[in-house]
Amino acid sequence: MSPSPSPQERVHSEEFLHTLMRRQLKLSVICATTFLVVLLGLPLANYWAPALMATRIAGFTLSWLILGVLFFPAVWAISWYFIRRSIWLENDEVAQVQAVQPEVKQ
Amino acid sequence: MSTPALPLALFAGVDPWIFACSFVTVIITIWMGFRSARTSKTASDFFVAGRSVSVGWNASAISGEYLSAASFMGVAGMVMSSGYDALWYPVCYACGYLFLLLFIAGPLRRFGAYTIPDFAEGRYDSPVFRKIAVCFVLFIGFFYTMPQMKGAGTTLAYIFPGLPYWVGVVLVGAVITLNVALGGMKGITLVQAVQYWIKLFAICVPIFVLMSVYGFYGRHVEVNDGRSIASSVVVNATSAAGGRDAAVTILRKPLGEKAPSDLAWVSPFGPLTTKAAKTAGLTAEQARPYSLLYTYSLIIALVCGTAGLPHILVRFYTNPDGVAAKKTTMWVMILIGVFYVFPPIFGVLGRDLLPELYAATGAKGTDKIVLELPRVLNEHGGVWGSVLSGITCAGAFAAFMSTFSGLLVSMTGALAHDVYGRMLRPKSSAAERMFAFKVSAVVIGAIAIGLGAQVEQLQINFMVGQAFAIAAASYFPLLFMSVWWRGMTMQGAATGMLGGGLAALACTTIINLSDLKIVDLAAFWKVNPLLRILCEQPAIWTVPLAIGLMIGVSKLTAATIPSDIRMKMLVLHAPEKLGLKQEYIQEHSAGAGH
Numbered sequence: 001m002s003p004s005p006s007p008q009e010r011v012h013s014e015e016f017l018h019t020l021m022r023r024q025l026k027l028s029v030i031c032a033t034t035f036l037v038v039l040l041g042l043p044l045a046n047y048w049a050p051a052l053m054a055t056r057i058a059g060f061t062l063s064w065l066i067l068g069v070l071f072f073p074a075v076w077a078i079s080w081y082f083i084r085r086s087i088w089l090e091n092d093e094v095a096q097v098q099a100v101q102p103e104v105k106q
Numbered sequence: 107m108s109t110p111a112l113p114l115a116l117f118a119g120v121d122p123w124i125f126a127c128s129f130v131t132v133i134i135t136i137w138m139g140f141r142s143a144r145t146s147k148t149a150s151d152f153f154v155a156g157r158s159v160s161v162g163w164n165a166s167a168i169s170g171e172y173l174s175a176a177s178f179m180g181v182a183g184m185v186m187s188s189g190y191d192a193l194w195y196p197v198c199y200a201c202g203y204l205f206l207l208l209f210i211a212g213p214l215r216r217f218g219a220y221t222i223p224d225f226a227e228g229r230y231d232s233p234v235f236r237k238i239a240v241c242f243v244l245f246i247g248f249f250y251t252m253p254q255m256k257g258a259g260t261t262l263a264y265i266f267p268g269l270p271y272w273v274g275v276v277l278v279g280a281v282i283t284l285n286v287a288l289g290g291m292k293g294i295t296l297v298q299a300v301q302y303w304i305k306l307f308a309i310c311v312p313i314f315v316l317m318s319v320y321g322f323y324g325r326h327v328e329v330n331d332g333r334s335i336a337s338s339v340v341v342n343a344t345s346a347a348g349g350r351d352a353a354v355t356i357l358r359k360p361l362g363e364k365a366p367s368d369l370a371w372v373s374p375f376g377p378l379t380t381k382a383a384k385t386a387g388l389t390a391e392q393a394r395p396y397s398l399l400y401t402y403s404l405i406i407a408l409v410c411g412t413a414g415l416p417h418i419l420v421r422f423y424t425n426p427d428g429v430a431a432k433k434t435t436m437w438v439m440i441l442i443g444v445f446y447v448f449p450p451i452f453g454v455l456g457r458d459l460l461p462e463l464y465a466a467t468g469a470k471g472t473d474k475i476v477l478e479l480p481r482v483l484n485e486h487g488g489v490w491g492s493v494l495s496g497i498t499c500a501g502a503f504a505a506f507m508s509t510f511s512g513l514l515v516s517m518t519g520a521l522a523h524d525v526y527g528r529m530l531r532p533k534s535s536a537a538e539r540m541f542a543f544k545v546s547a548v549v550i551g552a553i554a555i556g557l558g559a560q561v562e563q564l565q566i567n568f569m570v571g572q573a574f575a576i577a578a579a580s581y582f583p584l585l586f587m588s589v590w591w592r593g594m595t596m597q598g599a600a601t602g603m604l605g606g607g608l609a610a611l612a613c614t615t616i617i618n619l620s621d622l623k624i625v626d627l628a629a630f631w632k633v634n635p636l637l638r639i640l641c642e643q644p645a646i647w648t649v650p651l652a653i654g655l656m657i658g659v660s661k662l663t664a665a666t667i668p669s670d671i672r673m674k675m676l677v678l679h680a681p682e683k684l685g686l687k688q689e690y691i692q693e694h695s696a697g698a699g700h
Contacts, residue, residue: 011684017672020679025590028208035204039409043401046374047394054373059324063374067193068450072443075201079439082208083432090681097684 011097023089031082038074042066119267121481123489127496128265131304131503136285138297161430163299165437170302172199172418172438173445174250174509175257178305178502180566181446183473185453187464187565188378189371192453194404195567196446200439202412202574207435210413213589213678215431221516222419222581223524229588230596231668233528238600240524242580242607246415247517247550248557249573249614253566254513255279255558256473257506260566261499263469264477271469272559279558282507283551286514287544301508302441308501309448312480312494316455319483321356326454329356330368358458365464371457375401382642386635399646400639404571407645411574414581452476468562477502514551521546563622571643572614579648580607587656589678592671598660606652613644 046053046063053063060068177199184192214225223243227236255275262274317323366377375397382400383393412418456463456475459482463472476498483491522543527534534542561569584603587594620627631638640647660667668674673686680686 011676011680011686012672014672017675017679021590021675024212024679032205032208035201039201039405040402043374043398043405047398050373056328059322059326059328061190061327061372064190064193064327064372067190067197069447071197072200072447075204076436076440076443079204079207079436083436086212086432087429090683094681094683 016097020093023093024086027082027085027089031078035075035078038071120265121492121495123492124265124496124499127493128261128499128503131500132281132507135297135301135504135507136281138300140285161433161437163296164430165434165441166299166302167296168298168418168434168438169441169445170298170300170305170508171512172442173302173305173505174570175254175502175506176566176570177446177449178309178505179257179260179473179476180253180568180570181449182452182456182476183471184378184565184567185450186456186475187366187453187472189366189376190374191376191378191401192567193450194401195408195571196449198405198408199412200443200446202409203435203439203442205409206413206418207432207439210419210585210589211431211435214419214585216680216682217674217678222585223520225588226584226599229668229674230594230599232596235596235600236524237529238604239584240520242576242603243520244517245607245611246573246577246580247513247520248554249576250570251510251513251554252557252561252564253569253573254506254510255554256469256561256564256566256569257502258510259558259562260469260474261477261502261506264474265499271562274469275558276555278506279510279551279555282511282514283547283555286511286518286551287547298508298512301504304504305501306441306445308497308504309445309452309476312498313448313451313455315483315490315494316480317451319486320455320459323451323454325356326458327372329358329458330372332368356458359461361457361461362464365457365461379404382631382635382638385638386632388635396635396639399636400643403639403643403646406649407571407575407578407643410578410582410645410649411576414577414585415574449476452479455479473566510554514547514554517550518543518547521550560622561618564618572618575614575643575645575648576607576610578645579610579652580604583649583652583656587653591657591660592675593660593664593667594656595660595663595666597663597666598656598658601659602652602654602656605655606648609651610644610648613641613648617642 042063053061055062057065177196181192181196181199184195217225217228221243223236223239226239227233255278258278259271259274262277263269263271266274320326365371370376375394379397379400380390380393383396388396452475453472456472456479460475460479463470463475463478477495480494480498481491483494485491522539522545526542526546527539531538531542580603583606584599587602588599616625616627619625620631676686
């Protein structure tokens with residue numbers, strides 16, 4: 001139990017794995033929740049507010065417009081955010097390990 | 107193809123433009139397949155070559171492999187026949203990718219297992235589990251080849267109006283099988299990438315021309331407002347949005363007897379989801395909860411199923427590093443998202459312009475709307491309608507040829523490499539294995555043709571949905587839980603995957619047998635609409651069942667958790683820059699050494 005563990009020990013510690021998985025899972029869960037709220041909310045909106053969802057916009061019903069057209073850009077936005085954040089997370093994890101001892105193996 | 111062998115009578119009624127376009131696509135595909143097969147001989151060649159491929163090419167290749175006959179023909183056919191509810195298919199086909207990206211793609215790539223059976227063995231150190239996983243490659247594969255065969259049969263029956271459906275299936279199936287057996291058309295990045303752009307071109311160019319002549323997408327949805335139409339009429343659609351009162355004229359033909367009514371078609375919970383409840387004699391109001399259940403089950407099957415499709419996962423490894431893999435996924439989502447906007451437009455325009463198709467069934471029904479619709483332009487004179495129809499036929503060929511050959515390669519690989527090479531004859535020589543590969547290709551091709559010839563009456567899209575339901579209940583829980591829960595044991599994973607997967611397989615088989623009238627269950631479904639829905643769309647209970655079994659059995663067998671689980675988890679989750687994978691391989695070969 002040395003006060004400052006070597007990067008080797010640090011990478012293999014229970015604590016490192018735990019933080020690693022928790023941070024990545026948290027990001028995934030946030031993105032998935034946003035997505036699921038829209039995906040699973042739309043049938044509910046159709047079920048409870050059929051009149052509202054049948055409003056015509058540029059010829060489409062509101063529900064058709066959301067599902068057939070607007071859904072795709074929304075998913076692109078979520079995946080763009082996820083990719084940016086997860087690349088940042090990975091770089092941060094590498095930086096943390098290397099901060100302890102810069103000449104960690106490649 | 108072997109067209110010269112056909113009797114000349116078949117050429118009566120063949121449109122030369124359509125024939126020429128399809129013929130050229132087939133020849134180019136086969137030629138490209140053979141050309142690239144000559145330059146890359148082994149599987150490792152394929153992967154190494156993949157690593158030097160840029161993000162753009164790789165993303166096109168993944169999209170090209172993913173967009174099958176279901177996406178190209180089935181979605182449009184189903185939107186035409188069922189309306190709004192069918193829109194869930196393209197949306198979930200595209201969005202399932204997000205789940206793959208969020209939970210599975212990164213870790214699996216770091217682990218470096220090339221296929222799901224590889225992952226199953228590596229994660230649990232169990233060759234037995236590998237065999238179970240291989241069986242599901244075959245199950246899902248066969249369910250996925252059936253709709254591709256239906257697409258082939260439908261397209262050929264359209265190009266040659268005199269040709270029976272099954273002849274088309276046999277012809278296309280035989281050509282592709284032969285091609286795979288002779289070593290052409292392996293999953294070559296270039297071929298698949300070009301196929302994507304052929305498909306996108308073939309779906310969007312005809313639709314732009316059609317919309318410029320017959321009116322915009324939204325206007326065609328708008329005229330479906332319940333007005334009765336006596337004969338071929340022009341309906342005035344007034345644009346209420348934006349305060350402009352510009353009157354647009356939209357041509358619309360009267361619907362046949364079998365077409366769903368306007369309101370049922372354009373609103374949620376239409377014919378697709380209420381069929382079971384309607385058969386049972388429930389009123390529209392009583393049927394609504396059943397529809398909601400059906401919709402949710404469908405969403406779960408498609409989203410989770412995409413994340414568990416075996417032949418798509420393989421492609422993630424052709425990226426040089428994790429960052430490139432993520433960027434590729436982003437581009438794949440954009441490419442397939444752009445594509446999926448178009449097929450529903452064919453369905454909508456088809457309902458207004460070509461409602462005759464509602465009356466027909468099988469290969470002559472709504473599944474061929476993408477092929478047939480551009481020909482309405484011929485009413486304006488000229489051959490442009492035929493040329494555009496030829497282009498969509500070419501796209502359809504690209505769709506089922508790329509997907510079927512990709513599936514055939516992965517299934518043949520499973521049979522020749524895993525079943526023959528590892529289980530039956532572990533000591534066989536390289537030449538024997540090569541021979542086994544060819545025999546397997548022919549056997550699997552023959553089974554796929556046999557199955558495909560039976561399913562003329564089933565909708566393409568519906569069948570693909572079933573393949574997704576099986577993948578959702580078997581591979582998705584396996585991958586998701588193995589990646590994120592370290593308490594999983596081999597027994598838990600196997601029980602869950604078998605339990606969920608076999609339950610879904612049994613349900614879909616029962617539904618197919620009953621829909622094809624091989625087993626008569628009509629009376630039973632009439633009394634039990636809920637059971638019919640749970641059987642037709644089983645994902646809502648099979649996915650939780652699989653996950654529940656995995657957790658339960660893993661808790662009971664907690665003593666058998668692999669001893670180096672922490673290291674495995676690190677390899678799955680730690681950034682690649684830390685170099686843990688190499689360390690893991692060294693330790694592993696030094697330690698267990700199997």
